[in-house]
Amino acid sequence: MSAERPQDAHIFVHNLTMAYGSLVIQRDLTFRVQRGDIFIIMGGSGCGKSTLLRHLVGLQTPAQGEVLYDGQSLWQVEPAERERMMRCFGVLYQSGALWSSMTLAENIALPLEQYTDLSPSQIGELVSLKLALVGLAGFEDYYPSALSGGMQKRAGLARAMALDPDILFFDEPSAGLDPVSSRRLDDLILALRDSLGATVVMVTHELASILTIGTNSVFLDADTKTMIAQGDPKKLLAESHDPKVRQFLTRGEPHT
Amino acid sequence: MDATTPVTHPHGTLDVTRPTADILCVRLSGQWTIGAALPSSAEVQAQCEASPGVRRLSFEASDLADWDSALLTFLLKLKELCDQRQIAFDQAELPHGVQRLLALATAVPEHEARREEKRVSLLVWLGQSVLDIAEATRELLIFLGQVALAFGQFMRGRARLRAVDLWLIVQASGAQALPIVSLISFLVGLILAFMGANQLRQFGAQIYVANLVGLSMAREMGAMMTGIIMAGRTGAAFAAQLGTMVVNQETDALITMGLNPIEFLVVPRMLALMLMVPLLCIYADLVGILGGAVVGVGMLHLGAAQYYQQTLSALHLLDFVVGLIKGTVFGILIALAGCLRGMQCGRSASAVGAAATSAVVTGIVWIIVSDAVLTITYNILGI
Numbered sequence: 261m262s263a264e265r266p267q268d269a270h271i272f273v274h275n276l277t278m279a280y281g282s283l284v285i286q287r288d289l290t291f292r293v294q295r296g297d298i299f300i301i302m303g304g305s306g307c308g309k310s311t312l313l314r315h316l317v318g319l320q321t322p323a324q325g326e327v328l329y330d331g332q333s334l335w336q337v338e339p340a341e342r343e344r345m346m347r348c349f350g351v352l353y354q355s356g357a358l359w360s361s362m363t364l365a366e367n368i369a370l371p372l373e374q375y376t377d378l379s380p381s382q383i384g385e386l387v388s389l390k391l392a393l394v395g396l397a398g399f400e401d402y403y404p405s406a407l408s409g410g411m412q413k414r415a416g417l418a419r420a421m422a423l424d425p426d427i428l429f430f431d432e433p434s435a436g437l438d439p440v441s442s443r444r445l446d447d448l449i450l451a452l453r454d455s456l457g458a459t460v461v462m463v464t465h466e467l468a469s470i471l472t473i474g475t476n477s478v479f480l481d482a483d484t485k486t487m488i489a490q491g492d493p494k495k496l497l498a499e500s501h502d503p504k505v506r507q508f509l510t511r512g513e514p515h516t
Numbered sequence: 517m518d519a520t521t522p523v524t525h526p527h528g529t530l531d532v533t534r535p536t537a538d539i540l541c542v543r544l545s546g547q548w549t550i551g552a553a554l555p556s557s558a559e560v561q562a563q564c565e566a567s568p569g570v571r572r573l574s575f576e577a578s579d580l581a582d583w584d585s586a587l588l589t590f591l592l593k594l595k596e597l598c599d600q601r602q603i604a605f606d607q608a609e610l611p612h613g614v615q616r617l618l619a620l621a622t623a624v625p626e627h628e629a630r631r632e633e634k635r636v637s638l639l640v641w642l643g644q645s646v647l648d649i650a651e652a653t654r655e656l657l658i659f660l661g662q663v664a665l666a667f668g669q670f671m672r673g674r675a676r677l678r679a680v681d682l683w684l685i686v687q688a689s690g691a692q693a694l695p696i697v698s699l700i701s702f703l704v705g706l707i708l709a710f711m712g713a714n715q716l717r718q719f720g721a722q723i724y725v726a727n728l729v730g731l732s733m734a735r736e737m738g739a740m741m742t743g744i745i746m747a748g749r750t751g752a753a754f755a756a757q758l759g760t761m762v763v764n765q766e767t768d769a770l771i772t773m774g775l776n777p778i779e780f781l782v783v784p785r786m787l788a789l790m791l792m793v794p795l796l797c798i799y800a801d802l803v804g805i806l807g808g809a810v811v812g813v814g815m816l817h818l819g820a821a822q823y824y825q826q827t828l829s830a831l832h833l834l835d836f837v838v839g840l841i842k843g844t845v846f847g848i849l850i851a852l853a854g855c856l857r858g859m860q861c862g863r864s865a866s867a868v869g870a871a872a873t874s875a876v877v878t879g880i881v882w883i884i885v886s887d888a889v890l891t892i893t894y895n896i897l898g899i
Contacts, residue, residue, distance in 0.1 A: 317772050343774045351772045357765035361681075361757075371773045374676055419769075 269328075270295040270427070270459045271316065276325035278311050285311050288486050289325070291478045298453060298460040298473050300493060302508065303480035309463040310354070310431055312480065316461060317429050318346045329427075347375060350420030350458075354431040356412035358404035364391060364415050365400035371422045390418040394448065410441040414448075421452070428452070430462040434469060442466060446473050467511060471497065479505050527553035528580075528587075532563045538571040540564065540603075542594075545579035548587035557593040564601060573598050574606040577614075588617055595622065659856050663786070666778040670787075675779040682784040689750040690792035694799070696749065700741050701800035705729055705807025708737065713816055722816040726826035729808030734835040736842075738801035740887060743846035746793055747879030751854035754785050755875035758858025759868035767859070782855040786848065793847030794840050801839060834899060842890055846883050853879040 269292035276289040285308040293299045301309045314320040316327060318334055327334045329345055337345070358367050368387045372378060378386070391397055394414040404412055413433060420428060430449070434442035446469045453460050464470060470477070470493045477496065479489040481504060489496055489505045497509040528548040533541045542560060546552075564570060573594065580587075591607075591614065598605040607615050636644070669675040712728040758781055761767050767777045805827060812818045818826075857875040861867050 314768075319768055319771060346772055347774045349772055351769065353765040353769060355764055357769040359766050359769070360760070360764065361684075370678075370775075374773070374775065 268331075269293060270297070270330065271299075271461070272326075272328040272331070273316075274326045274328065276312075276315065276327065277323045278308060278315055278320070279323040284323070284485060286480055286485055286487070287324075289478070289480075291487065291490050293459060293461060293476065295459055296453065296457060297476045298449070298462065300470050300474040300477035301461065301463045301480065302465070302470060302477055302493075304482055304508070305465075307480040307482035309480060313429055313431055313461070313463050317349055317351050318342060347423060348426045349429060350423070350425035350427070351429045352413065352416045352420045352431065352433060354435060356404065356409075356416035358412060358416055358419065360404050363401050363403055364396065364407075364418075367404070367415070368419045368422050371419070375423060386422075390421055391415070393421070393452075394418045395444075410437050410445075413437065413445065417445075417448070421456075424456065425458060427459045427461060430460065430464070432463055432465065434464060434466045439468075442469070449473060467509065471509070479508070525553060526551075526582075528555070530555050530559065532560060534567065534570075537569050539574055540567065540570045540572070541574050541576055543576040543579070544587070545581075547581050548583040548590070550584055550586045552586065554586060554590065557590055557597070560594055561597055564597065564603070570603060572604040572606055575609045577610050580611065583611065583614065587614060588621065591618060592621060655860065656856065659859065660852075662778045663782055663852070663855075666776060666783050667786075669779060670783050675783055676775050677780050677784050681780075682787060685784055685788040686792060688753070689746070689788050690795065693746065693749060693792075693796060696745055697742055697796050697800050698803050700745055701733070701738060701804040702807040704737050704741055705733060705804030706811055708732055708804070709808040709811035710815075713811060717816070722812070723818060723822070723826055725808060725812050725816060725818075726823050727830035729812075730805055730827045730831045731835060733801045733804035733808070734831055734839050736839070736887075736891075738804055739797045739839045739842035739846060740883070741804075742793060742797045742800045742843060743850065743883045743887075744880060746789065746796070746847070747850045747853070747883060748876055750789065751850045751875045751879040752872040754851065754854030755858040755861070755871040756868055758782075758855060759861030759871040762859065762861045763863055763865065763868060777859070782851075782859070785855055786851040789847040789851040790844060791847075793850070794843040797839060797843030798836065801836065838894060838899060842887060845886055845890065849882040849886060850879045853882055 271293035273289055273291050277287040278285045278289075289312070301312055303309055311320065315322055321335060326336070329348075332345070334342060334345060358364070359370070362370070365384070365387045368390055369383050372383045372386060376383075387400065388397065391399060394417050396411060396414055396418065399407070399411070399415070404415065407415060417433075428449075433445055433449070437445065449460060449462075450473055452458065462469075462474075474493040477490060477493045478487050479496070479502075480486075481488045488502055489500055493509065496505055500506055500509075526547040526549060528544065528546040531543040531545070533543065535541055540560075540563060548554060560573075564573075591610070595605050595618070597603075607618060610618075666675060670677075708729045709725050712725045713722060716722055716724050716728075758767075761777075761781070767781070770777045770780055809820070809823050809827075812823045813820050854875045857871045857878060861871040
C-alpha cells in the first residue's frame, strides 16, 4: 500500500488535528478509506469518534490537516464546491435527526425537491422506494415522533440514501437498538453497500458489527489523543499487540 | 423483641478499642442504615489523633445487624483518613458485601477531569466579563451577516426554503395570536381611557379622551403591546423550535444536505413576523380605540357618533404609519432574537429552556430600546 497516491483513496485523511478552541481532541490522524470499504471508527467513550465524523462530513473545520475526497480537499475549495461535495454524502445521525415538523415522506422528499428536477409524482415514487428499502413501506405520512427508535433510525437511513450518495456515514447506528434490530440494520448496511456500491464510514461501539461487517478501521485513543491502530478489525483482533486495542476488541476478556 | 425494652429508633453504634499499642479496633453494631442515628467518623478520627502509635485500623462486625450505603460512606471516610496517615486499613472482618463494594468504590482513580471551581479575583471576573461581551457581540454580528446574506439570496430568488413552512409560521404567529392581541389591546385602550377620564373630567374636557386613546394607541401602545405579546409568544416559540432542532442534530442534517439553516429556518420566520406584526399592530390599534370608546360612551356618557367624530379628527394617517414602522421594526427584532437564541442553543434539553427565556428577555430589551430610539428620531424629524 506504499505507492498509493491520495487520489486513489476514496477518502484520505492527512495529518488531521481536531480541536475545540485550545482543547485538542485528536491529533495527527492519517488514514485512507478505499471505495467500497466499510470503515469503522472505534475507540473508548469520549475519544473523539463523533467529532471525527463531524470533520469528515464537513460540519466542523479541522484545526490542522486535510480531508480529501477522491484527491480533492474538502476545506480548500470554494463553499459552493464544498456544498456540491457534501451532497454526495448521506449521513445517519445518532438520534436519526429527522425533521420533526415533516412527515417521513416530506423528510425524504426535501433533498430530492431541492436538487433534482423530478416531478412530484416521480419524487413520491422514489420516496416510497427508499422507505420500502429500509422496511418502512406504508409509513409515508407518519411523523417521526410516532415511530419507535429503531424505525426512526431506519427512516433516517432512508433519508440519507435519498440522493443515492457515494458515501454513507453512520453515527452509532445500533446505539439503543435491541440485538435483533441492530443485526438487521447491519444486514441492511451490507446489502446497501453491495448493491449501491457505496463506501460506508461508521462510528460504533458494537463489537458484533465491528467484527462482522467492518473491512477497515481506525482506533482512536483518548489518552494519547491520536490513532493507535488501523486496518481490518478482524486482523487487528488476531494480530494486534497493543493492549488497548486487544482489550477493546475482546471486551477486556482474557482470551478470545 | 423483648417486651421490656423500649422500641427505639434504629441506630448504629461504634466502640473503639485498642487491643495492642499499634492496632485500633472499631466495633460496629446495630443498624447502619440511611435514616438511622449514626455516630460520625470524627470519633474514630479523634481516637487516631490521640494515639499516634497506631499502625493498623481493624474492624469487628459480628454484631452488625443491617447495613447499606450509610456504612459505606462512613468506611470510605475512614479509609481516606487511613491513607492520609499511612495507617493500614484492615477490612478482613467486615461483611463480604461491604468489602466488595469498597473495592468497587476505590477501584477507579479520581479523574483529573473534575475541574476545580476556583474563586476568581474581581479583576479576573471583570476581564472575563468583557471578553464574554466581546464574544457575544461577535456572534451577534456573524449571525446578522448570515441573515443578511440569506436575505440577499432570497431576494434573488435563490434561497432554499419551503413555502409551506412560511405559511404555517404565518398562521401560527398571525391568526392564532388574534385572541390574545384582542384581549390585551382592548384592555389597554380601556385603561388609557380610565386614566385620561379622571384627569380630563376635572376640566370638563371628557371628549378629549378620544384623542388621548386614539393617539396613544396608534403611535405607541398598539405597536408596543403587540411587540411584547409576540416576543413572549412567538419569539420564545422560535427559540424553542430552533433550539430543539439543534439538540436533535436536525440543523446538522440540513447542513449535510447542503441546505443553509439560516435560509431554511430563519428567513421564513423573519418574513412571517415582518408581515404579521404590522398587521396585528393595526388590528391592536383599532381594538384599543374600541376599548376607549366603551369607556367614553359607557362611563363618560359621550355619544357614540361624537366619540367617533372626535377620534377621526384627532388621528391622521401619519400617526398610524408611525406606529406601523415601529411594529415592523419590532417584528424583525423579535424574529432575530428568537432565531439567534435558538441557533446558539447548547446541546441539551435544559439549554432549550434557557434559549427560550433568553429570547424573550432579548426580544423585550431590543423592543424597548428601539422604541426609545424611534420615538426620539420621530421627535427630531417632527412627525
